[in-house]
Amino acid sequence: METKQHIADLENRLxxxxxxxxxxxxxxxLADTMLFTNHNGHLVTKQDELDAHNKGNIEIFEIKISAQLIEVYGDMGIVSVIKDISGNYNGHTNVGVYRYTRVWQQTGDNWQVVAGHCSKVLV
Known part of the structure; x- marks a missing residue:
């Protein structure tokens, strides 16, 4: 399978x-060492993300994906995607359009997210 398509499939799984x-x-x-900057500018680790889902602090109602771009550089893949998201985060309803940038790294046969960033898109 072509690497770009494989990363697109991983994005869908994510x-x-x-x-x-x-x-x-x-x-x-998600890589154990993942660092993600969320839409509020806060740093989120893999453990933070897993804990939030385990505690039920994240509930996503809907995600619409558009404008996905993927570039591959050796064992790294960079994804830029726009997502229209509605959901609940820590008891607060959020609705908006966000651009995500994610860095995937291949280790052996596995690909994992090692870094990412999210910004609100002003429309």
């Missing part, structure tokens, strides 16, 4: 795991 709160899938897809 989105589905986030929507369903599938912590086991997130544990596989």
């Amino acid at each position: 989105t589905e795991a986030m929507k369903t709160g599938n912590v086991a899938a997130l544990d596989v897809l």
Whole structure:
């Protein structure tokens, strides 16, 4: 399978795991050393993300994906995607359009997210 398509498939698995709160899938897809900057500018680690899903602090109602771009550089894949998201985070309903940038790294046969960033898109 072409690497770009494989990363696109992993992005879909990640989105589905986030929507369903599938912590086991997130544990596989996120690197132990992952660093993610969320839309509020806060740093989120893999453990923070898993804990939030385990505690039920994240509930995603809907995600619409558009404008996905993927570039591959050796064992690294960079994804830029726009997501229209509605959900509940720590008791607060959020609705908005966000651009995500994620860095996937291949280790052996596995690809995992090692870094990411999210910004609100002003429309």
